[in-house]
Amino acid sequence: MSHAVIEVEDLGKRYGGRPVLDGVSFTVAEGEIFGILGPNGAGKTTAVECVEGLRVPDTGTVRVLGMDPHAQGDRLRERIGVQLQETGLPGSIRVGEALELYSSFYREPRDLPGLLADWGLEDKRNVRYSKLSGGWRQRVHIALALVGRPRVAFLDELTTGLDPQARRDTWRLIRRVRESGVTVVLVSHFMDEVEELCDRVTVLDGGRVRATGTPAELIARVGGEHRMSFRPVDDLDPSLLTSLPGVTGVERDGRRVVVTGAGDFATAVTAALARDHVLVAELRIDRRTLDDAYPALTGRPLEV
Numbered sequence: 001m002s003h004a005v006i007e008v009e010d011l012g013k014r015y016g017g018r019p020v021l022d023g024v025s026f027t028v029a030e031g032e033i034f035g036i037l038g039p040n041g042a043g044k045t046t047a048v049e050c051v052e053g054l055r056v057p058d059t060g061t062v063r064v065l066g067m068d069p070h071a072q073g074d075r076l077r078e079r080i081g082v083q084l085q086e087t088g089l090p091g092s093i094r095v096g097e098a099l100e101l102y103s104s105f106y107r108e109p110r111d112l113p114g115l116l117a118d119w120g121l122e123d124k125r126n127v128r129y130s131k132l133s134g135g136w137r138q139r140v141h142i143a144l145a146l147v148g149r150p151r152v153a154f155l156d157e158l159t160t161g162l163d164p165q166a167r168r169d170t171w172r173l174i175r176r177v178r179e180s181g182v183t184v185v186l187v188s189h190f191m192d193e194v195e196e197l198c199d200r201v202t203v204l205d206g207g208r209v210r211a212t213g214t215p216a217e218l219i220a221r222v223g224g225e226h227r228m229s230f231r232p233v234d235d236l237d238p239s240l241l242t243s244l245p246g247v248t249g250v251e252r253d254g255r256r257v258v259v260t261g262a263g264d265f266a267t268a269v270t271a272a273l274a275r276d277h278v279l280v281a282e283l284r285i286d287r288r289t290l291d292d293a294y295p296a297l298t299g300r301p302l303e304v
């Protein structure tokens with residue numbers, strides 16, 4: 001893994017004697033989109049705010065860009081971009097004013113026209129925040145997080161409440177943030193979002209890390225079988241498929257043939273069908289998703 005920009009070790013935090021974070025450890029590498037996934041109340045915001053230096057953990061250590069976020073908070077906050085879950089922007093503030101306000105927090109902020117142009121906000125400069133649609137608000141939030149030329153941007157539940165198109169647009173913006181060289185920590189309770197965007201993800205539940213890895217690793221860790229199915233145009237002898245590497249089962253479901261297996265079995269099956277000149281229709285391969293893996297990782301489904 002490349003250089004670590006965030007190192008969290010054995011973080012603990014209690015509220016009223018109740019553990020909200022219980023031995024949380026993870027590392028974020030430079031240049032990645034790192035996801036923190038978990039249901040409401042899992043401790044995601046608490047963990048991120050400890051990393052940002054906005055809350056003080058009871059136990060454990062945090063290093064961000066080599067700094068202690070509590071002891072060196074002022075210096076650190078020059079180098080990170082924080083988009084709070086509730087940005088607390090007054091509805092009457094205009095987009096340009098909000099960006100100017102945030103600029104004033106930094107010694108070397110981005111120039112405003114450049115930032116507005118980067119995020120397609122020139123036409124919105126004089127529009128009041130309350131008049132913006134959800135998608136445009138997220139654009140403003142991302143621009144606010146980048147005002148100070150951060151090396152790490154924290155984006156918390158950016159797409160909650162957005163319609164599907166605005167979500168996809170926001171995902172593109174998040175990728176652009178990373179492409180600009182900024183490491184992104186993305187807090188989310190959407191599995192599809194994390195799977196789509198994140199290089200690596202840590203699954204937090206009940207204040208504990210349940211798993212950390214690439215989305216593909218987490219899915220593979222749960223193991224299990226994949227399925228493919230198709231309708232043979234001509235008769236098919238199932239024994240043609242049962243002995244192929246990785247295939248664990250061949251069944252008929254009406255006119256369809258359903259093959260289960262692990263690893264690269266689908267390639268072996270399609271190659272065998274082609275070799276024997278078996279024409280098939282309606283070929284479908286069911287890919288497992290993080291959604292499928294989640295209950296096995298945490299012992300329960302994600303309740304939000």
Ligand SMILES: Nc1ncnc2c1ncn2[C@@H]1O[C@H](COP(=O)(O)OP(=O)(O)OP(=O)(O)O)[C@@H](O)[C@H]1O
Pocket residue numbers: 015016020038039040041042043044045046047
């Ligand atoms: N300042 C506080 N005082 C007391 N309890 C708190 C405080 N902050 C958070 N908690 C509790 O800690 C738990 C974890 O909260 P946290 O906000 O970190 O979870 P989360 O995973 O970010 O969920 P959400 O998506 O709802 O913000 C919750 O049960 C919450 O009620």
